[in-house]
Amino acid sequence: MRIVTVVGNRPQFVKAAAVSRPLRARHEEILVHTGQHHDDALSAVFFRELDLPRPDHELRLGGGTNLAQTARMIAELEPLVRGVGAVDAVLVYGDTNTTLGASLVAADLQIPLVHVEAGMRSYDRRMPEERNRVVCDHLSSLLLVPTAAATENLRREGLTERVVDVGDVMTDVTAMVHPRARERAPEWLAAHDLRPGGYRLATVHRAGNVDTPDRLAATVDTLVAVASEDLPLVLPLHPRTAARLVEFDLDARLRSAPGVRLVDPVGPMDFATLLVGAETVLTDSGGVQKEAYLAGVRCVTLRDTTEWTETVDVGWNQLVDLDPAAARAAVARPRPADRPALYGDGRAGQRVVEAIERMVAAD
Numbered sequence: 001m002r003i004v005t006v007v008g009n010r011p012q013f014v015k016a017a018a019v020s021r022p023l024r025a026r027h028e029e030i031l032v033h034t035g036q037h038h039d040d041a042l043s044a045v046f047f048r049e050l051d052l053p054r055p056d057h058e059l060r061l062g063g064g065t066n067l068a069q070t071a072r073m074i075a076e077l078e079p080l081v082r083g084v085g086a087v088d089a090v091l092v093y094g095d096t097n098t099t100l101g102a103s104l105v106a107a108d109l110q111i112p113l114v115h116v117e118a119g120m121r122s123y124d125r126r127m128p129e130e131r132n133r134v135v136c137d138h139l140s141s142l143l144l145v146p147t148a149a150a151t152e153n154l155r156r157e158g159l160t161e162r163v164v165d166v167g168d169v170m171t172d173v174t175a176m177v178h179p180r181a182r183e184r185a186p187e188w189l190a191a192h193d194l195r196p197g198g199y200r201l202a203t204v205h206r207a208g209n210v211d212t213p214d215r216l217a218a219t220v221d222t223l224v225a226v227a228s229e230d231l232p233l234v235l236p237l238h239p240r241t242a243a244r245l246v247e248f249d250l251d252a253r254l255r256s257a258p259g260v261r262l263v264d265p266v267g268p269m270d271f272a273t274l275l276v277g278a279e280t281v282l283t284d285s286g287g288v289q290k291e292a293y294l295a296g297v298r299c300v301t302l303r304d305t306t307e308w309t310e311t312v313d314v315g316w317n318q319l320v321d322l323d324p325a326a327a328r329a330a331v332a333r334p335r336p337a338d339r340p341a342l343y344g345d346g347r348a349g350q351r352v353v354e355a356i357e358r359m360v361a362a363d
């Protein structure tokens with residue numbers, strides 16, 4: 001088979017790390033990087049540390065509004081994919097502008113579209129990610145879902161054909177990265193003046209939390225509420241958030257709060273090391289909620305919806321939106337005793353390849 005994979009940002013590099021290797025063991029993969037994230041901290045370090053193949057095509061399509069960026073993706077991906085010649089499928093991950101752009105191109109060129117992490121829903125159409133997922137799922141020829149809940153979400157939208165539950169590709173990556181993170185954590189944390197279980201970790205970058213002064217002020221207040229000198233809060237700052245903090249004059253308020261430690265975004269190995277040692281994770285990221293669960297670290301989600309509802313159902317994740325008092329209450333709660341395996345067995349990448357093989361053979 002000949003597969004064109006299109007990735008563009010941080011969470012997609014992580015997911016591709018589970019699939020590229022088993023795919024390339026038997027087939028040809030042409031890897032296209034749209035450049036939605038293109039700097040070292042959000043892109044190159046992931047390729048290095050997760051041992052991803054070098055992209056065959058690297059575009060520079062970052063920046064601009066969602067619509068302008070998606071329009072540029074479509075305009076550049078169409079001739080690129082046409083130029084590749086005969087391909088069996090276009091493979092996309094998750095819910096970004098890259099996912100949407102590549103989906104529209106595959107659909108227009110009548111190339112089967114394969115969506116990894118299909119069926120996730122927050123049911124909040126204000127989120128660009130939600131709109132991207134819905135459109136991509138409805139254009140896909142093969143919907144590869146991570147959970148039974150995702151299958152059910154698709155069924156409610158009438159999508160029942162060619163849905164395959166492969167498990168979660170991020171479980172594969174966690175199984176590769178977390179053992180090494182645990183091994184290096186004692187020394188690495190000590191070198192950064194942190195103790196295992198003696199700090200909290202936060203990430204925040206969703207447009208809905210950082211793109212307006214009111215919401216960003218509430219984000220800052222919520223983060224400050226769970227930081228203290230005794231239990232500092234380590235916050236690797238996404239460039240989008242860093243820019244808005246300066247723009248809305250909130251940078252000093254966050255930076256000067258007791259116990260808040262702002263750092264640049266870190267690579268996947270350092271992030272996993274921070275995660276496995278954290279007392280609690282606070283995040284508005286989809287991927288980080290799940291990684292926290294897989295690591296056995298309690299998560300407090302700075303949103304009022306989540307796609308990863310199972311983590312909430314089993315008591316390891318709590319949605320507090322941007323409410324400082326609710327966040328403080330959430331970090332005071334005891335941890336649940338049980339942590340069932342919700343996200344597959346770490347062999348999702350292999351199943352993705354097999355499902356694509358079956359689809360191509362059937363066509």
Ligand code: UDP
Nearest residue numbers: 010011014236265266267268271285286287
């Ligand atoms: N991540 C990282 N360094 C950081 C913050 C996050 O390596 O400083 C990783 C994290 O482990 C996860 C992914 O980036 O695998 C999540 O990306 P992000 O939160 O940007 O996207 P989302 O999952 O919300 O789509």
